[in-house]
Amino acid sequence: MAALIQTIYSGLVLGxxxxxxxxxxxxxxxxxxxxxxxxxxxxxxxxxxxxxxADQLGLPTFLGxxxxxxxxxxxxxxxxxxxxxxxxRQPNWETNTFIATSGLALxxxxxxxxxxxxxxxxxxxxxxxxxxxxxxxxxxQDLVILAVAALALLLMERFLTKTRPGLAIRATAxxxxxxxxxGVRRDHIFLxxxxxxxxxxxxxxxxxxxxxxxxxxxxxxxxxxxxxxxIFGGLGNIRGTLYAAFxxxxxxxxxxxxxxxxxxxxxxxxxxxxxLIFRPSGLFGQREVVRL
Amino acid sequence: MSETPMQNxxxxxxxxxxxxxxxxxxxxxxxxxxxxxxITFFVWSLIVVQWNLVLGQAGIFSLVQFAIFNLGSxxxxxxxxxxxxxxxxxxxxxxxxxxxxxxxxxLPCLRLRGPYVAxxxxxxHSVVYLLIFADTSGFTGGGYGLSGFGDYGFRDLFGRNxxxxxxxxxxxxxxxxxxxxxxxxMHSPLGLAFRALRDSEGYAGAVGISCYRYQLIVFTLTSxxxxxxxxxxxTYLGLVDATGFDFGxxxxxxxxxxxxxxxxxxxxxxxxxxxxVLTEFMRDYPQWGPMAxxxxxxxxxxxxxxxxxxxxxxxxxxSGKQPATPAPASGAH
Numbered sequence: 001m002a003a004l005i006q007t008i009y010s011g012l013v014l015g016x017x018x019x020x021x022x023x024x025x026x027x028x029x030x031x032x033x034x035x036x037x038x039x040x041x042x043x044x045x046x047x048x049x050x051x052x053x054a055d056q057l058g059l060p061t062f063l064g065x066x067x068x069x070x071x072x073x074x075x076x077x078x079x080x081x082x083x084x085x086x087x088x089r090q091p092n093w094e095t096n097t098f099i100a101t102s103g104l105a106l107x108x109x110x111x112x113x114x115x116x117x118x119x120x121x122x123x124x125x126x127x128x129x130x131x132x133x134x135x136x137x138x139x140x141q142d143l144v145i146l147a148v149a150a151l152a153l154l155l156m157e158r159f160l161t162k163t164r165p166g167l168a169i170r171a172t173a174x175x176x177x178x179x180x181x182x183g184v185r186r187d188h189i190f191l192x193x194x195x196x197x198x199x200x201x202x203x204x205x206x207x208x209x210x211x212x213x214x215x216x217x218x219x220x221x222x223x224x225x226x227x228x229x230x231i232f233g234g235l236g237n238i239r240g241t242l243y244a245a246f247x248x249x250x251x252x253x254x255x256x257x258x259x260x261x262x263x264x265x266x267x268x269x270x271x272x273x274x275x276l277i278f279r280p281s282g283l284f285g286q287r288e289v290v291r292l
Numbered sequence: 293m294s295e296t297p298m299q300n301x302x303x304x305x306x307x308x309x310x311x312x313x314x315x316x317x318x319x320x321x322x323x324x325x326x327x328x329x330x331i332t333f334f335v336w337s338l339i340v341v342q343w344n345l346v347l348g349q350a351g352i353f354s355l356v357q358f359a360i361f362n363l364g365s366x367x368x369x370x371x372x373x374x375x376x377x378x379x380x381x382x383x384x385x386x387x388x389x390x391x392x393x394x395x396x397x398x399l400p401c402l403r404l405r406g407p408y409v410a411x412x413x414x415x416x417h418s419v420v421y422l423l424i425f426a427d428t429s430g431f432t433g434g435g436y437g438l439s440g441f442g443d444y445g446f447r448d449l450f451g452r453n454x455x456x457x458x459x460x461x462x463x464x465x466x467x468x469x470x471x472x473x474x475x476x477x478m479h480s481p482l483g484l485a486f487r488a489l490r491d492s493e494g495y496a497g498a499v500g501i502s503c504y505r506y507q508l509i510v511f512t513l514t515s516x517x518x519x520x521x522x523x524x525x526x527t528y529l530g531l532v533d534a535t536g537f538d539f540g541x542x543x544x545x546x547x548x549x550x551x552x553x554x555x556x557x558x559x560x561x562x563x564x565x566x567x568x569v570l571t572e573f574m575r576d577y578p579q580w581g582p583m584a585x586x587x588x589x590x591x592x593x594x595x596x597x598x599x600x601x602x603x604x605x606x607x608x609x610x611s612g613k614q615p616a617t618p619a620p621a622s623g624a625h
Contacts, residue, residue, distance in 0.1 A: 035407050083590065090597040092554065095353065098410070099550045100590045102543045107586030114579055220539065224418060231411050262426040269419040276412055277400045 002135045007253045013142045015249025016149035017207045021222060022229040022241045023156065024200035030173035030236030031193045033094065034084060037102035039201050039226065040219030041109055046072045046202025047123060047209035047218070048116060054124035064125045065148065068202040076198025079104070080191045088190070112216040120213040125206055145207045152203055153242070156196075160238070169193055173236060221265070225252075228272050233284050240284025307471070307558075314464055318457045327456045331528060333568055334463035338470040338521040340549050340560035342514040345474055348555025349486050350510040353406070356397050356413035358542040359420045360390045360515050362532075364522020366424065366432060369532040372441025374431070379527040380444045383520060390519025391512045398511040402504055421537035437533020444527060459528050466524060470517050475557065477513070482506055540582065544571075547589045553599025562601055 021043065028036050049071050050064030083100055087093045130139035160166035171179035172189045180186050208222060229248050233240030248268060255267045275283055318327070343357045367386040371377040401412050427434045446458040477483055485506045488496040493503065526532040544567060552563020570588055574581035596603030 086594055092597050095550055095554060096593045096597055099547055100593050103586035103589040106540060107583045110582040227411050228415060231408055235407060266419050266422050269415040272415055273400060273412060276404060276408060280404050
C-alpha cells in the first residue's frame with residue numbers, strides 16, 4: 001500500500017514536469033499547426049544553460065531556471081524568425097517544418113556534444129534531503145519541482161486568460177482568420193508562442209534534469225512522451241494536455257513499479273494507440289468539424 | 293521549347309541510361325568501397341522511393357516505414373538464426389510479413405488525420421524498437437542483435453570478389469523493380485484516385501473513391517517492398533541489431549525524400565544521393581556530421597520548399613509541367 005501511494009506520488013511529480021513540456025508543444029501546435037521536433041533539444045539546451053549559470057559561473061542557483069527561461073525564449077524568437085516563420089505558408093510547410101525542426105534538433109544536439117562533451121552532468125538546481133510524511137518519502141527537490149511547475153502553469157493560465165496577448169494567442173488558435181480580422185498580428189502571435197513554448201521547454205528541462213541528469217540527447221524520450229501526452233489530451237487543447245500529463249505520469253510510475261521500467265514506454269505507446277482507435281482526436285480533444 | 297531528338301531521347305530515357313551505367317560499373321571499377329556505398333545507396337533509394345509513395349502520393353505522413361524496414365531484416369535474421377531457414381528463402385516471406393504488419397498498423401492509423409498519423413506511427417516505431425531492444429529472451433538478440441544467420445550463398449557461386457558484385461546487382465535489380473512499381477502506382481487507377489482526392493476530397497468521395505481503402509492498399513504494397521529491402525540489407529550486412537532503429541537515421545531517410553522533392557518521381561533518389569554524398573564527405577569529421585546534415589536540410593528547405601528536383605527545374609527554367617504537389621500532410625487547417 002505504501003509502495004502504491006509512493007508510486008502515485010512520484011507519478012504526480014513526473015506529471016508536473018510533463019505538463020510543462022507538453023503544454024509548450026501543444027501551444028505551438030494549437031496556434032501554428034506545427035509539430036516542433038526541436039522541443040527536446042530546447043529542453044536540453046535549457047538544462048545546460050542553468051548548469052552553466054550555477055555550476056560553471058557560480059551564480060546563485062535560483063538564477064538558473066530564470067536565466068534559462070529567458071535565454072530560451074530568445075532562442076525561440078530566433079527559431080521563429082529564422083526558420084519556422086520563413087516556412088509557414090510556403091508550399092509543403094507542414095512537412096517542411098517537421099523535417100526542419102528535426103534537423104535543428106540534430107544540429108543542436110551535436111553542437112551540445114561538441115561544447116559540453118558526452119559526459120552526464122548533474123543539475124545544480126537541486127536541494128538534497130527528504131522527509132517522511134504519512135509513510136511516503138518526499139524529497140525537498142520534489143517540492144521544488146511541484147512549486148515551480150505549479151507557479152509556471154498558473155502564470156501561464158493567467159497570461160492566456162487575462163492578458164491581451166494571451167487572448168490573442170487563444171483567438172489565433174481557435175480561428176486564425178477571424179483573429180486576424182480583429183486586428184491580431186499573426187506573425188507577432190506566432191513569435192510570442194514560439195518564445196513562450198521554448199521558455200517552458202527550458203524550464204521543464206531544468207526540472208527534469210534535476211532528478212535525472214543532463215546529456216546532449218537526454219531530451220528525446222521526454223519529447224516523445226510529451227507528444228504522447230499531447231495526442232492523449234488532444235493536440236492544441238491545453239486543459240486536456242494538463243490532465244493527460246498527470247494521467248501519463250502516474251501510469252508511467254505504476255507500470256514501472258509493477259511491470260518494470262523497460263515496459264513503461266511500450267505500455268504507454270500501446271495505451272495511446274488504443275485510445276486513438278476509439279477517440280481519434282485524443283481523450284479530451286474535440287472532433288474537428290470537417291466541411292467539404 | 294524546341295528540343296533536338298537527342299535531347300528529347302535523353303530527357304525521356306535517362307533513367308534507362310542510368311541503369312545501363314550502373315549495370316556496367318562493376319566491370320569498369322571493382323573498388324570495394326564504391327561497391328559498398330552504392331549497395332547502401334540502392335537499398336536506401338528503394339526505401340525512399342516506396343516511402344515517397346506513402347508520403348507524397350497517398351498523402352499519409354507516416355513514420356513507421358523505417359521500423360518496417362528493420363522488421364524485414366529481423367524476420368530473415370530470426371528465421372535464419374533459430375530455424376536455419378536461408379535468407380534466400382525468407383526474402384519474399386519477409387516482404388509478406390511486413391505487408392501484413394503494414395496492414396495491421398494502417399488499419400487504425402489511417403483512420404486518423406494529419407499530425408495524429410505522424411505521432412501514432414512514430415509511437416509504433418518506438419514500441420517496436422523498445423520491445424526488440426528490451427528483449428532478453430534471445431529471440432531477437434535484444435541489444436546484441438543477431439548475426440551468422442546465413443546468406444544467399446553468393447560466395448560459393450561467384451567467389452570472394454564476385455560476392456560483392458552479386459549483392460550489387462541484386463540491390464540494383466530490387467531498386468529497378470521498386471521504381472517500376474512506384475511509377476506504375478503513380479499512373480494506375482490508384483494514382484488517379486489520389487490525384488482526385490488531393491484536388492478535392494469531397495468531390496472524390498462523392499463519386500465513390502474511398503480514401504481509406506486506397507491509402508490502405510498503398511500502405512500495404514509499399515510495406516512489402518520495404519520489407520524486402522530490409523531482408524536484403526540484413527543479409528548483406530550479416531548483422532541485424534536494434535541500432536538499425538536509430539531515430540537520426542530515420543530522419544535522414546525522411547529528409548532525403550523531402551529534400552529531393554516529396555511526391556515527385558525521381559526527387560527522393562536525388563535527395564538520397566545528395567545526402568549520402570554529404571554523409572560520406574563528412575565521414576572524416578564525425579563530430580560535425582550530424583550538424584552539417586541538419587543545417588543542409590534546413591537550408592535546402594528554406595530555399596526550395598518543394599525540394600531540390602523542383603528547385604533545379606525552376607532554376608533552369610525548364611519546368612514544363614507542374615510537379616505533383618503532395619497532399620498537405622495535415623488535415624487540419
